[in-house]
Amino acid sequence: xxxxxxxxxxxxxxxxxxxxxxxxxxxxxxxxxxxxxxxxxxxxxxxxxxxxxxxxxxxxxxxxxxxxxxxxxxxxxxxxxxxxxxxxxxxxxxxxxxxxxxxxxxxxxxxxxxxxxxxxxxxxxxxxxxxxxxxxxxxxxxxxxxxxxxxxxxxxxxxxxxxxxxxxxxxxxxxxxxxxxxxxxxxxxxxxxxxxxxxxxxxxxxxxxxxxxxxxxxxxxxxxxxxxxxx
Numbered sequence: 001x002x003x004x005x006x007x008x009x010x011x012x013x014x015x016x017x018x019x020x021x022x023x024x025x026x027x028x029x030x031x032x033x034x035x036x037x038x039x040x041x042x043x044x045x046x047x048x049x050x051x052x053x054x055x056x057x058x059x060x061x062x063x064x065x066x067x068x069x070x071x072x073x074x075x076x077x078x079x080x081x082x083x084x085x086x087x088x089x090x091x092x093x094x095x096x097x098x099x100x101x102x103x104x105x106x107x108x109x110x111x112x113x114x115x116x117x118x119x120x121x122x123x124x125x126x127x128x129x130x131x132x133x134x135x136x137x138x139x140x141x142x143x144x145x146x147x148x149x150x151x152x153x154x155x156x157x158x159x160x161x162x163x164x165x166x167x168x169x170x171x172x173x174x175x176x177x178x179x180x181x182x183x184x185x186x187x188x189x190x191x192x193x194x195x196x197x198x199x200x201x202x203x204x205x206x207x208x209x210x211x212x213x214x215x216x217x218x219x220x221x222x223x224x225x226x227x228x229x230x231x
Contacts, residue, residue: 031085034113034139038063039086040077040106044098048225050146051165051191052129056099059231060091060117065108067133067153073198077107092120105131114140131167134159149182160185167221170204171197176211183217195221 030036040063047057064080065072076082095102102121104114110132118128118140129144134155147163149155166186168179176194183192194212196204205220212218225231 034116036085036087038080038083040083042094043231045230048223050167053224057101057103058095058098060104062106062109064111065106067135067150069150088116088120092124101127103129110136161187163190165191167193169195169197192218193221194218
């Protein structure tokens with residue numbers, strides 16, 4: 001997993017502070033196997049972005065990301081060591097009382113093996129969505145994959161045919177060309193969204209709207225939860 005090993009080493013230091021030394025090796029292994037995950041937060045809200053905008057969803061935000069987007073609005077998720085390793089059982093129990101759709105996000109969820117989580121969510125009768133940069137190997141059984149590629153960590157090839165949704169954040173005019181490069185790689189049924197970077201939305205939105213009208217395979221993407229004051 002490339003940088004994943006260094007990531008697990010960092011996380012293991014957090015594990016060491018929580019568990020007795022004799023349990024440390026077991027704890028590290030559970031994280032490495034995906035049976036525990038560093039949980040930053042979990043919350044029930046309305047999906048604010050992409051194809052499923054406006055639908056109720058329970059979000060599971062996993063800590064840890066080394067993709068390093070300078071405009072990331074959840075930078076507090078980057079350091080996995082700040083977020084306690086939490087059992088899959090506890091994570092799924094937290095989701096049971098809410099909607100049947102669960103969105104796993106981060107951070108970068110694919111830094112961890114996702115199959116234990118998706119298996120447990122499936123057994124609980126939950127629809128399994130994920131938002132990912134695709135920079136790490138694809139894992140888990142998903143009903144909806146939102147691929148949001150980043151220049152600092154390009155997607156691995158397996159994500160392109162698997163993605164149901166491609167969300168490209170537009171920061172500068174050159175990002176339109178970059179978006180088209182990724183659109184050529186996804187499947188024919190993948191939904192395509194161009195979303196302005198939040199701090200530049202007033203400048204970029206007119207350009208995005210014009211581009212979508214000239215290229216109607218794309219849709220305008222909005223962070224509607226921010227307009228609504230939702231998490």
